[in-house]
Amino acid sequence: MPLNDERPASTSSSEEQGSDVESSSERCDSMTSTSDLDCSRESFTSDCSSKQCTPSSSPPKTITLDEVMESGRDLSNLSIAHEIIVNRNFHLEPDSLPQDSLWKIVRDNVHKAFWDILESELNDDPPEYGQAIRLLEEIREILLSFLNPGANRMRTQIMEVLDMDLIRQQADNDAVDIQGLASYIITTMGKMCAPVRDEDIKKLRESPDNIVTLFREIFRVLDLMKADIVNFTIDNLRPVLQRQSVEYERAKFQSILDKTPSALDHTTSWIKSALEELLTSIPKEQTDGQVKGQxxxxxxxxxxxxAFLRILTWDYDKSQLPETWMTDETRLREIQRHLQRCQAVNEVLLIIYSTIGGPIQGLPSLSDRLKRMISVLLDGMHSPDFNLEEALESVSAQICCELNKSLTERNYPAMSPALQATLTGQICSITQKDNPIRTLVEDRVQQFFTALICDPKPQVKVEQVPTGLTAIKPELALMGAKFISLVNYNKTVYGPFYADIIRKLMFSSSLPAANPQQDTVQDSVTSN
Known part of the structure; x- marks a missing residue:
């Protein structure tokens, strides 16, 4: 804790939000090294069955409610720790409920009732101090919670000034100096708060004489100070967590797995799906040409x-995300939404330039205007209530206006109604999954991300976008860097779990029978 007689630095951060974990492939264990891409069954099994690599799993058992609750707490702690590690801007905000929500209405009414009772008691003749004493007692506990264990002098002073037994005796004799106690509380808060709260403390000192209003404001500022303390702690904890992040997250997940053996079910299905897809893609002639028994x-x-590539296009409505990716779901959804819009923008631009041709070639300012226009009109296309067909019709109308303006300014004839109708029809047709332009762009995007995932030095590949995707190169580079950072970190943390799953799947009875004398995985299908 930063609080003694010293004040913490401001916890605000101006760094760009996002997933900031650096690529950590050099830290990967045997599951993530690139020198063993097509390892034998023997080496793969032995590497991943070592004590450091293979996670232990509990045998099937009946799970008690306490174990479920404990696993939930472990998962919550894991999620918070992961967020602190990967998001440099992660911080706690004071509680804020949506306007007109039931919870906010109930909370506001309860608070209003409390302050009304306090005001009524203090206005009695003689005043009643029951509510005020409970208020002061709560404030004292909050102030004490801000202190470092070694801040004995300030702790003693707070206990002496806010001595509840003494204040109760004063209340019995109508001798409580509420205004004086409020002034001491504000002064103490000023010593404890972060510099960012100096203006709030100044306003408290200048507050009107209405004691109830003053105490309401004191509690508001105390809530802000609580958030400051937590955020200061997070900032100090982040370097420690980052140094121990892999071991910490792996150990936390293992503890969840020990209590909940089914905690890898979705992850197993995800990896199994990728394995089956690869098995079905092996050319038949290669299968027929195998030595008998292999x-x-x-x-x-x-x-x-x-499997990592499939995460990029995950259908969240049909399948639950693998357990090992749950802590990054928000970031993955954001990347997916941004990627879908960028793909649509690129598809529309390709259609425009292939339809109009020479008169609009070599005009970067026009290309930028069209790109911004399309991107704005397609914003929110991931929403369930978004009508893509209507949006594309609007996009087509705006594009035709912009193109006609550009053409006439450069002494070219405007687009004919037939050409405009053709352009509109081609743009609206990208809603069809088998549209050739859409298929082309999606395939090229998949090639780009495949190259990043498979390359041991993906940073070199980030700027190398495939032909046809130049228009969205900056966006692809940014999304590629974020995604590969998540993949590399995930691979480092959960590599042992993945190794254990793949080993069991590859040599399980669900696959075609292998020669029991053979103890190797064939090298014919390579990782790259």
Whole structure:
């Protein structure tokens, strides 16, 4: 805690929000190294069955309510720790409920009743101090909670001034100096608060004489100070967590797995789906040409890379995200939404330039205007109530106006009604999944992210976007850097769990029978 007679620095941060974990492939264990991409069954099993690599799992058992609750607390702690690690701007905000929500209405009414009772008691003749004493007692506990364990002098002073037994005796004799106690509380808060709260403390000192209003404001500022203390602690805790992040998150998840053996069910299904997809993609001629008793299987890192790629296009409405990705769900959804819009923008631009051709080529200012216009009109396209067809019709109308303006300014003839109708029809057709332009863009985007996931140095590949995606190169580079950062960190933390799952899936009875004498995974299908 920062609080003694010293004041903490401001906890505000101006750093750009996002997933800021650096690529950590050099820290990866055997599951994430690139030198073993097509390891043998023997090496893969031995590497991943070591004490440091293979996570232990509990045998099936009946789970008690206490264990479920404890697992929930572990998951909450894991989520908070992960957020602190990957989001440098993560901080706690004072509680704020939505306007007109039931909870806010109930809370406001309860608070109003409390302050009305306090005002009524203090206005009695003689005054009643029951509510006021409870208020002062709560304030004392809050102030004490702000102190460092070694701040004995200030602790003693607070206990002496806010001595509840003495204040009760004064109340019995109608001798409580409420205004004086409020002044001491404000002064003490001024010594404890962060510099960012100096203006709030100044306003408290200048507050009107209405004691009830003053105490309401005191509690408001105390709530802000509580958030400041937590955020100061988070800032100090972040470097420690970052140094121990992999071990901490892995250990936390293992403790959840020990209490809840089914905690990897969705992760197993996710990896199994990738493995089955790779198995079905092996050419038939390669399968037929195998030596009897052997079978082709993908390399473990090929399986994992494909699984990571599928996370990028995850259908959240149909399937629950793998457990090992739950802490990054918000970031993944944001990347996916941004990527979907960028793909749509790129598809529309490709249609425009292929339809109009030469008269609008080599005009970067026009391209930028069209890109911004399309992006704005397609904002929110991920929402369930968003009508993409109507939005694309609006996009087409705006584009035709902009193009006609640009063409006439440069002495070109305006687009004919037939050409405008053709352009509009082609733009609106990207809603169809089998649209060739849409298919092309989606395939190229998949190629881009595949290259990032499979490359040991993805930073080099971030700026190398495939042909046809130049218009969204800045956005792709930003999303690629964020996504690969999440992937590398996830791979480092959960690599041992993935290794154990893949090992069991690859050599389980659910796959085609292998020669029991063979103890190797075939090298025919490579990771890259």
């Amino acid at each position: 079978r082709l299987v993908p390399g473990p890192f090929q399986v994992l890379n494909l």
